[in-house]
Amino acid sequence: MSESPADFETGRYLYCVALDDEGTSLSTTGLDDEPVRVVREAGLVAVVHDCTSLYDSDSATQIQRWILTHQSVVDDAGEAFGTPLPFQFDTIVRGDDEALRSWLSDEAETLTDHLDALAGRWxxxxxxxxxxxxxxxxxxxxxxxxxxxxxxxxxxxxxxxxxxxxxxxxxxxxxxxxxxxxxxxxxxxxxxxxxxxxxxxxxxxxxxxxxxxxxxxxxxxxxxxxxxxxxxxxxxxxxxxxxxxxxxxxxxxxxxxxxxxxxxxxxxxxxxxxx
Amino acid sequence: MRPTKSEDDALVDLVDVILRKGAVIEADVVIAVADIPLVGLKLRAALAGMTTMTEYGIFEEWDEAQRLRHREGVDRRVE
Known part of the structure; x- marks a missing residue:
């Protein structure tokens, strides 16, 4: 089944991935006040909120607000978990938490290598x-x-x-x-x-x-x-x-x-x- | 000297990277892949209209590819 990029029913807006620190939690709000949470798998956390569409606007003010929010969520995640791997604006993983966990698990080695190399660095x-x-x-x-x-x-x-x-x-x-x-x-x-x-x-x-x-x-x-x-x-x-x-x-x-x-x-x- | 970190700094220094860099995932699970930017159509249009980016032609190719895809997507939904 081939879908167009903008075509999905369940998605997870992905802010960043970081090395999991058990017991650490994250409480913050994301784009348009969506509640942000972490999905854990394979020693990693993905910082996400649930979404059903791309974030799209032709208003510079709106884009600006989203970007600042995106950035502040990544910052909060960084404070909680250490240097994160920040994702580009509007990076959305298609599917539910299970899909995200399976992606994390598939990419665990690569992600962990990159995060190790970035650790303690900004x-x-x-x-x-x-x-x-x-x-x-x-x-x-x-x-x-x-x-x-x-x-x-x-x-x-x-x-x-x-x-x-x-x-x-x-x-x-x-x-x-x-x-x-x-x-x-x-x-x-x-x-x-x-x-x-x-x-x-x-x-x-x-x-x-x-x-x-x-x-x-x-x-x-x-x-x-x-x-x-x-x-x-x-x-x-x-x-x-x-x-x-x-x-x-x-x-x-x-x-x-x-x-x-x-x-x-x-x-x-x-x-x-x-x- | 110590680095500063204000909202203005974030906007001046990070707009381009948040929109165009950051980690990029090339995988089927992700809404947009590789040659297609992950940002929405109107948003990219708004950006493409702005001088510095169009001067470098950053968005032109993406635009075309994205529009094509978008049209295909729309067609499919209509069918």
Whole structure:
């Protein structure tokens, strides 16, 4: 029987899976105030609520509320059971508790391996904002080729001036971008030495929701996600103090978050191509 | 420096991962698999309309696949 993805009668919305800690319970509410509970199997707990449909909305406010709730349930689970394996929003296991237990049991080894590797570690986000305008100015003064172009531009006719200007801007953009990449790579190097794992998220924010108060016009030098123990997190904090000592640099350091960036794909082996 | 953790931080830092990353299950027991995102249609449409994501084309392929599936699903129910 083949069903479409949105077609089911009984399902379990899955927030996260964690290593079971016998005697530990979890009392919290989930999306749309659904009561959250744990399903136990094979030394694991799945944190779920019962549901019969996908969570779907075109309202940014609604999505935002769901995401915050999803996150807070995973947080509560993390506090109760230690670092969880957080699932993507709207991950729903088809069927009842029995179906969920049988999935947990099938995947027990993989899940346990991943959870063991993540134990005692959390995800932290680091965003480095720099003063790009100041960097541009410095490069304009320091680069011989730019100074030469600027001089020639002064004396040139209007048409040539236009061309020289283009050359100038393109050279400057290239230098700025080279510098940004070099500084980001250097930071990544230094941070990598302190943490369990690091992912370079690139300089562009991927936030897709229009959330109020986002400062749009900052020049991001680099964004990283790191997986760290408490000790590693402290070391990162010290390193970032050092980075932030530069007056042109601002650092955002957030966490601890569930290790969303460091979770595996489970089951299925190779990702299937288009159907 | 100590890490901070506010609701705003969560929204700024986690929206993308909660929607698109997190552990992904590829198994028949799960509502959506691998190439199909697990989020609903309208929700993805709302996200796809937002500039940063569409610039990267993150949702386009998924959209098509999902719409196809959804149509098939609807057809089946109608039959």
């Amino acid at each position: 995800e932290y986000r680091i965003e480095i904002v720099w003063d790009e305008a100041a960097a541009r100015e410095e490069l304009e003064e320091a680069d011989d080729e730019l100074r030469d172009l600027a001089e020639r531009r002064e004396e040139a006719s209007e048409g040539t001036q236009f061309l020289l200007n283009k050359q100038y801007e393109s050279r400057l953009d290239q230098l700025v971008s080279e510098q940004r990449r070099a500084e980001a790579a250097d930071l990544a190097d230094r941070l990598s030495g302190e943490v369990t794992d690091l992912v370079d998220l690139g300089e562009r924010s991927t936030v897709g929701l229009d959330i109020g108060g986002a400062d749009e016009d900052v020049d991001v030098l680099a964004r990283f996600s790191v997986l760290a123990t408490d000790d590693e997190q402290e070391a990162v904090g010290l390193l970032l103090d050092d980075v932030a000592a530069d007056p042109g640099i601002e650092v955002r350091f957030t966490g601890p978050w569930p290790p969303y960036t460091f979770t595996p794909e489970l089951g299925g082996g190779d990702a299937p191509d288009e159907v």
